[in-house]
Amino acid sequence: MSLEAGTLRPPFARSPSRVAIRRVASYEAGLADVIFETVQELGLDVRARSVLLKPNFVEPDPAGVIDTHPAVVSAARECFLRLGAREVRVGEGPGHERDTEAILETIRLRDFMGPLSGVFVDLNLDDVAPVSLRTRASNLKKVYLPKTVLRADFVVSMPKLKTHHWVGVTLSLKNMFGIVPGCCYGWPKNVLHWAGISRAILDINGTVRPDFSIVDGIVGMEGNGPIQGTPKPCGVLVMGDDPVAVDGTCARVMGLAPERIDYLRKAGTLLGQLASDKIIQVGESIASVRAPFAFLDGFRRLRAT
Protein backbone atom coordinates (compact mmCIF):
# COMPACT_ATOMS: atom_id res chain seq x y z
CA MET A 1 0.00 0.00 0.00
CA SER A 2 1.25 3.44 -0.86
CA LEU A 3 1.76 5.23 2.43
CA GLU A 4 5.18 6.52 1.42
CA ALA A 5 5.59 10.25 0.93
CA GLY A 6 6.34 9.92 -2.79
CA THR A 7 2.69 9.38 -3.56
CA LEU A 8 2.00 13.07 -2.97
CA ARG A 9 3.61 15.00 -5.78
CA PRO A 10 2.50 17.76 -8.12
CA PRO A 11 1.97 16.74 -11.74
CA PHE A 12 5.13 18.44 -12.99
CA ALA A 13 7.16 16.17 -10.70
CA ARG A 14 5.50 13.04 -12.06
CA SER A 15 6.05 11.04 -15.20
CA PRO A 16 3.07 10.71 -17.51
CA SER A 17 0.72 7.95 -16.43
CA ARG A 18 -0.41 5.06 -18.56
CA VAL A 19 -4.05 4.05 -18.59
CA ALA A 20 -5.35 1.02 -20.44
CA ILE A 21 -8.81 0.87 -21.93
CA ARG A 22 -9.83 -2.65 -22.90
CA ARG A 23 -12.93 -3.44 -24.84
CA VAL A 24 -14.77 -6.35 -23.21
CA ALA A 25 -18.06 -7.50 -24.66
CA SER A 26 -19.52 -9.20 -21.62
CA TYR A 27 -18.83 -10.69 -18.23
CA GLU A 28 -18.49 -14.08 -19.90
CA ALA A 29 -15.43 -13.01 -21.87
CA GLY A 30 -11.91 -14.08 -20.82
CA LEU A 31 -11.58 -11.37 -18.20
CA ALA A 32 -8.62 -12.86 -16.36
CA ASP A 33 -6.54 -12.89 -19.54
CA VAL A 34 -7.46 -9.30 -20.31
CA ILE A 35 -6.43 -8.13 -16.85
CA PHE A 36 -3.32 -10.33 -16.83
CA GLU A 37 -2.05 -8.97 -20.13
CA THR A 38 -2.73 -5.41 -19.06
CA VAL A 39 -0.95 -5.71 -15.73
CA GLN A 40 2.02 -7.26 -17.52
CA GLU A 41 2.03 -4.56 -20.17
CA LEU A 42 2.00 -1.87 -17.48
CA GLY A 43 4.96 -3.58 -15.85
CA LEU A 44 3.60 -4.12 -12.35
CA ASP A 45 5.36 -6.55 -10.07
CA VAL A 46 3.23 -8.20 -7.41
CA ARG A 47 5.42 -11.25 -6.84
CA ALA A 48 5.39 -12.39 -3.19
CA ARG A 49 3.20 -9.45 -2.23
CA SER A 50 -0.11 -9.52 -0.41
CA VAL A 51 -2.78 -8.02 -2.62
CA LEU A 52 -6.08 -6.60 -1.44
CA LEU A 53 -8.84 -6.17 -4.00
CA LYS A 54 -11.31 -3.47 -3.00
CA PRO A 55 -14.46 -3.81 -5.10
CA ASN A 56 -17.54 -1.62 -4.82
CA PHE A 57 -20.14 -3.82 -3.14
CA VAL A 58 -22.95 -1.52 -2.08
CA GLU A 59 -26.32 -3.23 -2.15
CA PRO A 60 -27.84 -6.68 -2.58
CA ASP A 61 -28.47 -6.09 -6.29
CA PRO A 62 -29.28 -9.21 -8.28
CA ALA A 63 -29.43 -7.17 -11.50
CA GLY A 64 -25.69 -6.51 -11.34
CA VAL A 65 -25.94 -2.78 -11.99
CA ILE A 66 -24.88 -1.32 -8.64
CA ASP A 67 -21.99 -3.52 -7.59
CA THR A 68 -18.68 -4.39 -9.20
CA HIS A 69 -19.44 -7.58 -11.08
CA PRO A 70 -18.13 -10.68 -9.27
CA ALA A 71 -16.74 -12.01 -12.54
CA VAL A 72 -14.35 -9.06 -12.67
CA VAL A 73 -13.32 -9.51 -9.04
CA SER A 74 -12.75 -13.21 -9.54
CA ALA A 75 -10.76 -12.58 -12.71
CA ALA A 76 -8.56 -10.03 -10.95
CA ARG A 77 -7.89 -12.48 -8.15
CA GLU A 78 -6.94 -15.18 -10.60
CA CYS A 79 -4.70 -12.75 -12.45
CA PHE A 80 -2.76 -11.57 -9.41
CA LEU A 81 -2.31 -15.12 -8.16
CA ARG A 82 -1.01 -16.06 -11.62
CA LEU A 83 1.42 -13.15 -11.38
CA GLY A 84 2.91 -14.58 -8.20
CA ALA A 85 1.15 -12.67 -5.44
CA ARG A 86 1.60 -14.28 -2.03
CA GLU A 87 -2.07 -13.89 -1.27
CA VAL A 88 -5.00 -12.10 -2.84
CA ARG A 89 -7.87 -11.16 -0.57
CA VAL A 90 -11.05 -9.26 -1.28
CA GLY A 91 -12.12 -6.60 1.21
CA GLU A 92 -15.09 -4.28 1.29
CA GLY A 93 -16.96 -2.26 3.88
CA PRO A 94 -20.36 -1.39 2.41
CA GLY A 95 -21.55 2.09 3.29
CA HIS A 96 -25.22 1.42 3.95
CA GLU A 97 -25.96 -2.27 4.19
CA ARG A 98 -24.70 -3.90 7.38
CA ASP A 99 -25.45 -7.42 6.18
CA THR A 100 -22.43 -7.77 3.95
CA GLU A 101 -23.09 -11.47 3.44
CA ALA A 102 -26.51 -10.63 1.99
CA ILE A 103 -24.72 -8.59 -0.69
CA LEU A 104 -22.20 -11.34 -1.42
CA GLU A 105 -24.91 -13.98 -1.65
CA THR A 106 -27.12 -11.83 -3.85
CA ILE A 107 -24.38 -11.08 -6.35
CA ARG A 108 -23.20 -14.73 -6.09
CA LEU A 109 -19.58 -13.91 -5.37
CA ARG A 110 -19.00 -17.43 -4.03
CA ASP A 111 -20.20 -18.97 -7.28
CA PHE A 112 -17.55 -17.03 -9.17
CA MET A 113 -14.70 -17.19 -6.69
CA GLY A 114 -15.18 -20.31 -4.59
CA PRO A 115 -15.34 -20.45 -0.78
CA LEU A 116 -15.12 -17.01 0.76
CA SER A 117 -13.80 -18.01 4.14
CA GLY A 118 -10.27 -16.69 4.52
CA VAL A 119 -10.56 -14.78 1.23
CA PHE A 120 -13.20 -12.13 1.87
CA VAL A 121 -12.75 -9.57 4.65
CA ASP A 122 -15.58 -7.36 5.86
CA LEU A 123 -13.65 -4.12 6.28
CA ASN A 124 -16.50 -2.69 8.35
CA LEU A 125 -15.77 -5.20 11.11
CA ASP A 126 -12.02 -5.54 10.92
CA ASP A 127 -9.57 -4.67 13.69
CA VAL A 128 -8.53 -1.05 13.29
CA ALA A 129 -5.55 1.21 13.90
CA PRO A 130 -5.42 5.01 14.07
CA VAL A 131 -3.86 6.69 11.06
CA SER A 132 -2.93 10.36 10.80
CA LEU A 133 -4.06 11.68 7.45
CA ARG A 134 -1.26 13.05 5.35
CA THR A 135 -3.30 15.80 3.77
CA ARG A 136 -5.60 18.40 5.30
CA ALA A 137 -8.25 18.88 2.64
CA SER A 138 -10.87 18.14 5.30
CA ASN A 139 -10.82 18.55 9.05
CA LEU A 140 -10.64 14.81 9.69
CA LYS A 141 -6.93 14.76 10.62
CA LYS A 142 -7.04 11.17 11.89
CA VAL A 143 -9.12 8.12 11.03
CA TYR A 144 -9.23 4.54 12.16
CA LEU A 145 -8.55 2.18 9.26
CA PRO A 146 -8.79 -1.60 8.97
CA LYS A 147 -5.59 -3.48 9.70
CA THR A 148 -6.22 -5.66 6.65
CA VAL A 149 -5.81 -2.56 4.49
CA LEU A 150 -2.82 -1.24 6.39
CA ARG A 151 -1.03 -4.59 6.16
CA ALA A 152 -1.65 -5.12 2.46
CA ASP A 153 1.35 -4.59 0.19
CA PHE A 154 -0.74 -3.76 -2.84
CA VAL A 155 -4.26 -2.30 -2.87
CA VAL A 156 -6.40 -2.52 -6.00
CA SER A 157 -9.43 -0.25 -6.23
CA MET A 158 -12.15 -1.94 -8.30
CA PRO A 159 -15.10 0.42 -8.72
CA LYS A 160 -18.05 0.30 -11.04
CA LEU A 161 -18.30 3.03 -13.68
CA LYS A 162 -21.13 5.07 -12.13
CA THR A 163 -22.60 8.48 -11.69
CA HIS A 164 -22.95 9.80 -8.14
CA HIS A 165 -25.73 12.09 -7.02
CA TRP A 166 -23.52 14.07 -4.63
CA VAL A 167 -20.15 14.38 -6.37
CA GLY A 168 -20.81 13.60 -10.03
CA VAL A 169 -18.97 10.32 -10.50
CA THR A 170 -17.85 7.46 -8.27
CA LEU A 171 -14.72 5.71 -9.52
CA SER A 172 -11.36 4.53 -8.10
CA LEU A 173 -10.91 7.39 -5.64
CA LYS A 174 -14.46 7.55 -4.26
CA ASN A 175 -14.46 3.76 -3.99
CA MET A 176 -11.85 4.05 -1.24
CA PHE A 177 -14.55 5.31 1.15
CA GLY A 178 -15.27 1.63 1.56
CA ILE A 179 -12.10 1.09 3.55
CA VAL A 180 -13.36 3.37 6.33
CA PRO A 181 -14.75 1.00 8.96
CA GLY A 182 -18.42 1.07 9.83
CA CYS A 183 -17.72 -0.32 13.28
CA CYS A 184 -16.13 3.03 14.12
CA TYR A 185 -18.13 5.40 11.93
CA GLY A 186 -21.47 3.71 11.28
CA TRP A 187 -23.64 2.90 8.28
CA PRO A 188 -23.43 5.30 6.48
CA LYS A 189 -19.99 6.63 7.36
CA ASN A 190 -21.55 9.97 8.00
CA VAL A 191 -18.37 11.53 9.35
CA LEU A 192 -17.05 11.55 5.77
CA HIS A 193 -20.11 13.44 4.57
CA TRP A 194 -19.78 16.00 7.34
CA ALA A 195 -16.12 16.47 6.50
CA GLY A 196 -17.19 17.22 2.91
CA ILE A 197 -17.32 14.27 0.53
CA SER A 198 -14.91 15.74 -1.99
CA ARG A 199 -12.42 16.77 0.67
CA ALA A 200 -12.68 13.43 2.44
CA ILE A 201 -12.01 11.62 -0.85
CA LEU A 202 -8.77 13.57 -1.17
CA ASP A 203 -7.67 12.88 2.39
CA ILE A 204 -8.43 9.17 2.32
CA ASN A 205 -6.62 8.72 -0.99
CA GLY A 206 -3.80 11.00 0.09
CA THR A 207 -3.13 8.50 2.82
CA VAL A 208 -4.09 5.17 1.25
CA ARG A 209 -3.56 5.70 -2.45
CA PRO A 210 -4.54 2.59 -4.40
CA ASP A 211 -1.64 0.96 -6.21
CA PHE A 212 -3.79 -0.12 -9.13
CA SER A 213 -7.31 0.46 -10.39
CA ILE A 214 -9.59 -1.75 -12.41
CA VAL A 215 -12.86 -0.02 -13.31
CA ASP A 216 -15.77 -2.25 -14.24
CA GLY A 217 -17.30 -0.37 -17.14
CA ILE A 218 -18.67 -3.40 -18.90
CA VAL A 219 -22.05 -2.31 -17.62
CA GLY A 220 -21.99 1.01 -15.77
CA MET A 221 -24.71 3.12 -14.22
CA GLU A 222 -26.02 6.48 -15.41
CA GLY A 223 -28.60 8.93 -14.09
CA ASN A 224 -29.30 8.91 -10.38
CA GLY A 225 -26.30 6.84 -9.31
CA PRO A 226 -24.74 5.29 -7.35
CA ILE A 227 -27.80 3.22 -6.36
CA GLN A 228 -30.91 4.34 -8.17
CA GLY A 229 -29.57 4.92 -11.64
CA THR A 230 -30.07 2.86 -14.76
CA PRO A 231 -27.72 0.41 -16.51
CA LYS A 232 -25.32 1.84 -19.05
CA PRO A 233 -23.56 -0.81 -21.12
CA CYS A 234 -20.12 0.50 -22.12
CA GLY A 235 -18.15 -2.69 -22.71
CA VAL A 236 -14.87 -1.54 -21.21
CA LEU A 237 -12.42 -2.22 -18.42
CA VAL A 238 -10.25 0.78 -17.56
CA MET A 239 -7.01 0.04 -15.71
CA GLY A 240 -3.89 1.78 -14.51
CA ASP A 241 -1.56 2.43 -11.61
CA ASP A 242 -2.49 6.11 -11.26
CA PRO A 243 -6.05 6.33 -9.85
CA VAL A 244 -6.40 9.98 -10.83
CA ALA A 245 -5.46 9.25 -14.42
CA VAL A 246 -7.78 6.24 -14.46
CA ASP A 247 -10.69 8.25 -13.07
CA GLY A 248 -9.98 11.12 -15.44
CA THR A 249 -10.03 8.71 -18.37
CA CYS A 250 -13.29 7.17 -17.12
CA ALA A 251 -14.85 10.61 -16.82
CA ARG A 252 -13.86 11.36 -20.40
CA VAL A 253 -15.38 8.07 -21.52
CA MET A 254 -18.57 9.14 -19.73
CA GLY A 255 -18.59 12.37 -21.71
CA LEU A 256 -17.41 14.63 -18.88
CA ALA A 257 -14.62 17.12 -18.48
CA PRO A 258 -12.83 15.72 -15.41
CA GLU A 259 -11.39 19.14 -14.56
CA ARG A 260 -14.96 20.23 -13.77
CA ILE A 261 -15.36 17.56 -11.12
CA ASP A 262 -14.25 19.20 -7.92
CA TYR A 263 -12.42 16.35 -6.23
CA LEU A 264 -10.80 15.12 -9.46
CA ARG A 265 -9.47 18.57 -10.27
CA LYS A 266 -7.93 18.82 -6.80
CA ALA A 267 -6.64 15.25 -6.93
CA GLY A 268 -4.85 16.25 -10.12
CA THR A 269 -2.74 18.73 -8.17
CA LEU A 270 -1.18 16.20 -5.80
CA LEU A 271 -2.34 12.60 -6.23
CA GLY A 272 -1.84 11.88 -9.92
CA GLN A 273 -2.14 13.06 -13.49
CA LEU A 274 -5.41 14.47 -14.73
CA ALA A 275 -4.42 16.44 -17.80
CA SER A 276 -5.00 14.47 -20.99
CA ASP A 277 -1.55 15.35 -22.31
CA LYS A 278 -0.02 13.65 -19.26
CA ILE A 279 -1.93 10.42 -19.75
CA ILE A 280 -0.75 7.83 -22.22
CA GLN A 281 -3.67 5.74 -23.40
CA VAL A 282 -3.01 2.07 -23.95
CA GLY A 283 -5.40 -0.14 -25.87
CA GLU A 284 -8.54 1.57 -27.10
CA SER A 285 -8.71 5.31 -27.55
CA ILE A 286 -11.19 7.33 -25.51
CA ALA A 287 -12.94 8.48 -28.66
CA SER A 288 -13.56 4.93 -29.79
CA VAL A 289 -15.34 3.91 -26.58
CA ARG A 290 -16.89 7.21 -25.51
CA ALA A 291 -20.47 6.70 -24.31
CA PRO A 292 -21.97 9.89 -22.87
CA PHE A 293 -23.81 9.18 -19.63
CA ALA A 294 -27.09 10.71 -18.53
CA PHE A 295 -26.70 12.87 -15.41
CA LEU A 296 -29.01 14.53 -12.95
CA ASP A 297 -29.72 18.15 -13.86
CA GLY A 298 -27.29 19.52 -11.29
CA PHE A 299 -24.34 17.81 -12.95
CA ARG A 300 -24.85 18.76 -16.57
CA ARG A 301 -22.26 21.49 -16.06
CA LEU A 302 -19.66 18.72 -15.85
CA ARG A 303 -20.11 17.75 -19.47
CA ALA A 304 -17.26 18.16 -21.91
CA THR A 305 -18.19 20.77 -24.47
Place this chain on the structure above:
Amino acid sequence: MRLDQDSGRGSVSGITGFAASCCLPFLLAHQNPDGGWGYHPQAESSVEATGWALLALASAAHEPYFEVRMRGLRWLGQAQLPDGSWPPFAGQSAGCWVTSLACLALQVQDQCPAAVTRGLNWLVDAWPSEGSLGWQLRSRLLGASSIVRQDSSLRGWSWTPGTASWVEPTSYALIVFDCVAPQFRPAGAERRRRLAEAMLYDRMCPCGGWNSGNPQVYGVAGEPRVGTTAWALLALRNRAASAGKQCSLDWLQQAYGGIRGPASLSLAYLCLRAYSRPAAPLEPALWDLYERNQFLDSLLVFAWAAIALSDKLVLLASGERGEKGVGT
Protein backbone atom coordinates in the same frame (compact mmCIF):
# COMPACT_ATOMS: atom_id res chain seq x y z
CA MET B 1 -14.98 -23.40 12.74
CA ARG B 2 -17.32 -25.95 11.21
CA LEU B 3 -20.02 -27.77 13.10
CA ASP B 4 -21.75 -30.95 12.12
CA GLN B 5 -25.38 -30.22 11.45
CA ASP B 6 -26.67 -33.68 12.23
CA SER B 7 -24.84 -34.17 15.48
CA GLY B 8 -25.63 -30.71 16.68
CA ARG B 9 -29.38 -30.71 16.99
CA GLY B 10 -30.38 -30.38 20.60
CA SER B 11 -31.68 -27.91 23.10
CA VAL B 12 -30.06 -26.02 25.91
CA SER B 13 -32.29 -24.42 28.49
CA GLY B 14 -34.95 -22.89 26.29
CA ILE B 15 -32.89 -22.35 23.20
CA THR B 16 -33.34 -24.43 20.13
CA GLY B 17 -30.96 -26.67 18.20
CA PHE B 18 -29.11 -24.26 15.94
CA ALA B 19 -28.38 -21.84 18.74
CA ALA B 20 -27.35 -24.59 21.13
CA SER B 21 -25.18 -26.45 18.69
CA CYS B 22 -23.77 -23.67 16.57
CA CYS B 23 -24.18 -20.15 17.93
CA LEU B 24 -23.39 -20.63 21.59
CA PRO B 25 -20.37 -22.89 21.01
CA PHE B 26 -19.01 -20.22 18.66
CA LEU B 27 -19.48 -17.50 21.27
CA LEU B 28 -17.99 -19.59 24.06
CA ALA B 29 -15.01 -20.63 21.94
CA HIS B 30 -14.09 -17.13 20.93
CA GLN B 31 -14.18 -15.10 24.10
CA ASN B 32 -10.86 -13.30 24.33
CA PRO B 33 -8.57 -13.74 27.34
CA ASP B 34 -9.44 -10.16 28.40
CA GLY B 35 -13.11 -11.19 28.73
CA GLY B 36 -14.43 -9.39 25.68
CA TRP B 37 -15.28 -10.55 22.19
CA GLY B 38 -14.07 -9.37 18.82
CA TYR B 39 -16.05 -9.19 15.59
CA HIS B 40 -14.28 -12.36 14.43
CA PRO B 41 -12.22 -15.10 16.09
CA GLN B 42 -8.85 -13.77 17.28
CA ALA B 43 -9.98 -10.20 16.71
CA GLU B 44 -9.53 -7.52 19.34
CA SER B 45 -12.37 -7.11 21.82
CA SER B 46 -14.90 -4.54 20.73
CA VAL B 47 -17.80 -3.00 22.61
CA GLU B 48 -20.39 -3.91 20.02
CA ALA B 49 -19.31 -7.53 19.64
CA THR B 50 -19.06 -7.95 23.40
CA GLY B 51 -22.47 -6.39 23.94
CA TRP B 52 -24.15 -8.71 21.46
CA ALA B 53 -22.31 -11.77 22.75
CA LEU B 54 -23.49 -10.97 26.26
CA LEU B 55 -27.06 -10.46 25.11
CA ALA B 56 -26.96 -13.76 23.24
CA LEU B 57 -25.65 -15.57 26.30
CA ALA B 58 -28.30 -13.87 28.43
CA SER B 59 -30.85 -15.26 25.99
CA ALA B 60 -29.58 -18.72 26.78
CA ALA B 61 -29.46 -18.04 30.54
CA HIS B 62 -27.63 -21.27 31.15
CA GLU B 63 -25.94 -21.34 34.50
CA PRO B 64 -22.52 -22.61 33.27
CA TYR B 65 -22.22 -19.39 31.29
CA PHE B 66 -22.26 -17.31 34.45
CA GLU B 67 -18.50 -16.94 34.73
CA VAL B 68 -18.16 -16.30 31.01
CA ARG B 69 -20.75 -13.54 31.23
CA MET B 70 -19.19 -11.98 34.30
CA ARG B 71 -15.81 -11.76 32.57
CA GLY B 72 -17.50 -10.12 29.60
CA LEU B 73 -19.40 -7.69 31.77
CA ARG B 74 -16.21 -6.75 33.60
CA TRP B 75 -14.48 -6.03 30.30
CA LEU B 76 -17.41 -3.91 29.24
CA GLY B 77 -17.38 -1.97 32.50
CA GLN B 78 -13.68 -1.26 32.13
CA ALA B 79 -14.09 -0.01 28.57
CA GLN B 80 -16.41 2.82 29.63
CA LEU B 81 -15.02 6.33 29.23
CA PRO B 82 -15.07 8.87 32.09
CA ASP B 83 -17.93 10.79 30.43
CA GLY B 84 -20.15 7.71 30.60
CA SER B 85 -19.97 6.75 26.94
CA TRP B 86 -18.32 3.79 25.27
CA PRO B 87 -15.96 3.91 22.26
CA PRO B 88 -15.99 1.23 19.55
CA PHE B 89 -12.80 -0.35 20.91
CA ALA B 90 -11.24 -0.09 24.37
CA GLY B 91 -8.56 2.57 24.43
CA GLN B 92 -10.22 4.86 21.90
CA SER B 93 -11.02 8.27 23.27
CA ALA B 94 -14.45 9.19 21.86
CA GLY B 95 -17.77 7.60 22.75
CA CYS B 96 -20.37 6.84 20.14
CA TRP B 97 -23.42 4.77 19.17
CA VAL B 98 -22.15 1.61 20.89
CA THR B 99 -22.99 3.29 24.21
CA SER B 100 -26.61 2.17 23.75
CA LEU B 101 -25.56 -1.43 23.21
CA ALA B 102 -23.23 -1.45 26.20
CA CYS B 103 -25.99 -0.05 28.41
CA LEU B 104 -28.43 -2.60 27.02
CA ALA B 105 -26.10 -5.53 27.68
CA LEU B 106 -25.51 -4.38 31.26
CA GLN B 107 -29.13 -3.45 31.92
CA VAL B 108 -30.61 -6.69 30.63
CA GLN B 109 -28.37 -8.58 33.05
CA ASP B 110 -28.96 -6.18 35.96
CA GLN B 111 -25.28 -5.37 36.22
CA CYS B 112 -23.21 -2.25 36.89
CA PRO B 113 -26.10 0.14 37.62
CA ALA B 114 -23.83 3.13 38.06
CA ALA B 115 -22.23 2.52 34.69
CA VAL B 116 -25.64 2.20 33.04
CA THR B 117 -26.85 5.42 34.64
CA ARG B 118 -23.81 7.31 33.40
CA GLY B 119 -24.27 5.80 29.95
CA LEU B 120 -27.94 6.82 29.81
CA ASN B 121 -27.06 10.32 30.95
CA TRP B 122 -24.52 10.56 28.16
CA LEU B 123 -27.13 9.41 25.67
CA VAL B 124 -29.63 12.03 26.81
CA ASP B 125 -27.00 14.74 26.25
CA ALA B 126 -25.73 13.33 22.95
CA TRP B 127 -27.57 15.47 20.42
CA PRO B 128 -26.93 14.95 16.73
CA SER B 129 -25.78 17.94 14.74
CA GLU B 130 -28.61 18.50 12.29
CA GLY B 131 -30.77 21.42 13.22
CA SER B 132 -27.80 23.28 14.68
CA LEU B 133 -26.97 26.71 13.32
CA GLY B 134 -23.89 25.36 11.55
CA TRP B 135 -25.93 22.61 9.98
CA GLN B 136 -28.61 25.00 8.80
CA LEU B 137 -26.00 27.23 7.18
CA ARG B 138 -24.25 24.30 5.56
CA SER B 139 -27.52 22.85 4.38
CA ARG B 140 -28.57 26.15 2.84
CA LEU B 141 -25.22 26.60 1.12
CA LEU B 142 -25.27 23.12 -0.36
CA GLY B 143 -28.94 23.26 -1.20
CA ALA B 144 -29.31 19.96 0.62
CA SER B 145 -32.80 20.69 1.88
CA SER B 146 -34.10 20.57 -1.66
CA ILE B 147 -32.37 17.27 -2.32
CA VAL B 148 -33.26 15.26 0.77
CA ARG B 149 -36.76 15.11 2.22
CA GLN B 150 -36.62 15.21 5.98
CA ASP B 151 -37.71 17.32 8.95
CA SER B 152 -34.44 18.21 10.60
CA SER B 153 -36.11 19.47 13.75
CA LEU B 154 -36.85 15.84 14.58
CA ARG B 155 -33.65 14.47 15.97
CA GLY B 156 -32.67 11.03 17.18
CA TRP B 157 -29.16 9.74 17.68
CA SER B 158 -26.08 9.76 15.46
CA TRP B 159 -23.43 7.13 14.85
CA THR B 160 -20.64 9.43 15.94
CA PRO B 161 -20.62 12.79 17.72
CA GLY B 162 -20.97 15.81 15.48
CA THR B 163 -22.94 14.05 12.76
CA ALA B 164 -26.62 13.55 11.90
CA SER B 165 -29.36 11.25 13.21
CA TRP B 166 -29.74 7.87 11.57
CA VAL B 167 -32.29 5.14 11.98
CA GLU B 168 -30.17 2.41 13.51
CA PRO B 169 -28.42 4.28 16.34
CA THR B 170 -31.73 5.97 17.12
CA SER B 171 -33.41 2.59 17.37
CA TYR B 172 -30.72 1.21 19.69
CA ALA B 173 -31.13 4.17 22.03
CA LEU B 174 -34.90 3.84 22.09
CA ILE B 175 -34.61 0.13 22.85
CA VAL B 176 -32.34 0.68 25.81
CA PHE B 177 -34.47 3.48 27.25
CA ASP B 178 -37.49 1.20 26.90
CA CYS B 179 -35.79 -1.38 29.09
CA VAL B 180 -35.71 1.04 32.01
CA ALA B 181 -38.83 2.02 33.95
CA PRO B 182 -39.83 5.66 33.35
CA GLN B 183 -39.10 6.76 36.89
CA PHE B 184 -35.51 5.58 36.57
CA ARG B 185 -34.80 7.28 33.25
CA PRO B 186 -32.59 10.40 33.31
CA ALA B 187 -34.21 13.82 33.11
CA GLY B 188 -34.73 14.74 29.51
CA ALA B 189 -35.08 11.14 28.37
CA GLU B 190 -38.79 11.46 27.63
CA ARG B 191 -38.28 14.43 25.33
CA ARG B 192 -35.50 12.60 23.50
CA ARG B 193 -37.71 9.53 23.13
CA ARG B 194 -40.63 11.53 21.74
CA LEU B 195 -38.43 13.36 19.25
CA ALA B 196 -36.70 10.14 18.24
CA GLU B 197 -39.98 8.35 17.67
CA ALA B 198 -41.17 11.20 15.47
CA MET B 199 -37.83 11.21 13.68
CA LEU B 200 -38.18 7.51 12.88
CA TYR B 201 -41.59 8.04 11.35
CA ASP B 202 -40.28 11.05 9.43
CA ARG B 203 -37.49 8.92 7.96
CA MET B 204 -39.73 6.02 6.99
CA CYS B 205 -39.67 5.13 3.29
CA PRO B 206 -42.85 6.07 1.40
CA CYS B 207 -43.74 2.41 0.85
CA GLY B 208 -43.03 1.48 4.47
CA GLY B 209 -39.85 0.19 6.06
CA TRP B 210 -36.60 2.03 6.63
CA ASN B 211 -33.20 2.34 5.06
CA SER B 212 -30.37 3.99 6.96
CA GLY B 213 -32.34 7.23 7.01
CA ASN B 214 -32.87 8.70 3.56
CA PRO B 215 -36.51 8.12 2.65
CA GLN B 216 -36.34 10.30 -0.42
CA VAL B 217 -33.44 11.81 -2.37
CA TYR B 218 -33.93 13.95 -5.48
CA GLY B 219 -37.63 13.14 -5.30
CA VAL B 220 -36.97 9.43 -5.66
CA ALA B 221 -38.32 7.14 -2.95
CA GLY B 222 -35.65 5.29 -0.99
CA GLU B 223 -35.67 1.52 -0.85
CA PRO B 224 -36.13 0.05 2.62
CA ARG B 225 -33.65 -2.45 4.01
CA VAL B 226 -34.37 -5.44 6.16
CA GLY B 227 -31.97 -4.79 9.03
CA THR B 228 -32.83 -1.16 9.64
CA THR B 229 -36.54 -1.87 9.25
CA ALA B 230 -36.31 -4.58 11.89
CA TRP B 231 -34.44 -2.31 14.29
CA ALA B 232 -36.86 0.58 13.82
CA LEU B 233 -39.86 -1.66 14.36
CA LEU B 234 -38.30 -3.20 17.46
CA ALA B 235 -37.68 0.30 18.77
CA LEU B 236 -41.31 1.25 18.15
CA ARG B 237 -42.81 -1.96 19.47
CA ASN B 238 -44.16 -0.43 22.69
CA ARG B 239 -45.57 2.64 20.96
CA ALA B 240 -49.09 3.11 19.77
CA ALA B 241 -50.21 1.26 16.69
CA SER B 242 -49.89 3.29 13.54
CA ALA B 243 -50.41 2.93 9.83
CA GLY B 244 -46.66 3.42 9.37
CA LYS B 245 -45.86 0.50 11.63
CA GLN B 246 -48.41 -1.69 9.91
CA CYS B 247 -47.18 -1.04 6.39
CA SER B 248 -43.58 -1.46 7.52
CA LEU B 249 -44.43 -4.80 9.09
CA ASP B 250 -46.23 -5.79 5.91
CA TRP B 251 -43.15 -4.87 3.91
CA LEU B 252 -40.88 -6.87 6.21
CA GLN B 253 -43.15 -9.87 6.13
CA GLN B 254 -43.21 -9.78 2.36
CA ALA B 255 -39.44 -9.38 2.15
CA TYR B 256 -38.75 -12.21 4.60
CA GLY B 257 -38.87 -15.03 2.07
CA GLY B 258 -36.27 -13.43 -0.17
CA ILE B 259 -33.65 -12.55 2.43
CA ARG B 260 -30.19 -13.85 1.47
CA GLY B 261 -28.08 -12.89 4.48
CA PRO B 262 -28.14 -14.55 7.90
CA ALA B 263 -27.92 -11.29 9.81
CA SER B 264 -30.93 -9.77 8.07
CA LEU B 265 -32.81 -13.02 8.30
CA SER B 266 -32.29 -13.32 12.06
CA LEU B 267 -33.27 -9.73 12.70
CA ALA B 268 -36.37 -9.98 10.53
CA TYR B 269 -37.44 -13.17 12.28
CA LEU B 270 -36.90 -11.59 15.69
CA CYS B 271 -38.95 -8.58 14.69
CA LEU B 272 -41.82 -10.54 13.16
CA ARG B 273 -41.95 -12.72 16.30
CA ALA B 274 -42.03 -9.61 18.47
CA TYR B 275 -45.11 -8.47 16.60
CA SER B 276 -46.64 -11.96 16.49
CA ARG B 277 -46.47 -11.97 12.72
CA PRO B 278 -46.08 -15.35 11.03
CA ALA B 279 -42.65 -16.19 9.64
CA ALA B 280 -41.24 -19.35 8.15
CA PRO B 281 -39.02 -21.26 10.58
CA LEU B 282 -35.61 -19.65 10.93
CA GLU B 283 -33.49 -22.69 11.66
CA PRO B 284 -33.53 -24.46 8.29
CA ALA B 285 -32.59 -21.26 6.49
CA LEU B 286 -29.80 -20.58 8.97
CA TRP B 287 -28.40 -24.08 8.51
CA ASP B 288 -28.34 -23.57 4.74
CA LEU B 289 -26.62 -20.22 4.98
CA TYR B 290 -24.19 -21.54 7.56
CA GLU B 291 -23.22 -24.38 5.26
CA ARG B 292 -22.45 -21.91 2.49
CA ASN B 293 -20.16 -19.40 4.18
CA GLN B 294 -20.04 -20.26 7.90
CA PHE B 295 -21.50 -16.79 8.41
CA LEU B 296 -18.06 -15.47 7.37
CA ASP B 297 -17.10 -16.09 11.02
CA SER B 298 -18.99 -12.96 12.03
CA LEU B 299 -19.73 -12.92 15.73
CA LEU B 300 -22.63 -10.54 15.23
CA VAL B 301 -24.42 -13.06 13.05
CA PHE B 302 -24.00 -15.90 15.54
CA ALA B 303 -25.20 -13.62 18.35
CA TRP B 304 -28.22 -12.26 16.47
CA ALA B 305 -29.21 -15.77 15.39
CA ALA B 306 -29.04 -16.97 19.02
CA ILE B 307 -31.13 -14.03 20.21
CA ALA B 308 -33.69 -14.53 17.45
CA LEU B 309 -34.05 -18.22 18.25
CA SER B 310 -34.30 -17.79 22.02
CA ASP B 311 -37.61 -18.00 23.82
CA LYS B 312 -36.53 -15.21 26.14
CA LEU B 313 -36.42 -12.30 23.67
CA VAL B 314 -34.19 -10.31 25.98
CA LEU B 315 -34.31 -7.22 23.81
CA LEU B 316 -38.01 -6.89 24.32
CA ALA B 317 -38.00 -6.39 28.07
CA SER B 318 -40.06 -3.33 28.78
CA GLY B 319 -39.62 -0.95 31.64
CA GLU B 320 -43.10 0.44 30.99
CA ARG B 321 -44.89 -2.57 32.36
CA GLY B 322 -42.87 -3.00 35.53
CA GLU B 323 -40.71 -1.22 38.01
CA LYS B 324 -37.44 -2.17 36.40
CA GLY B 325 -34.92 0.40 37.41
CA VAL B 326 -31.28 0.52 36.50
CA GLY B 327 -29.63 -2.57 37.87
CA THR B 328 -32.69 -3.78 39.75
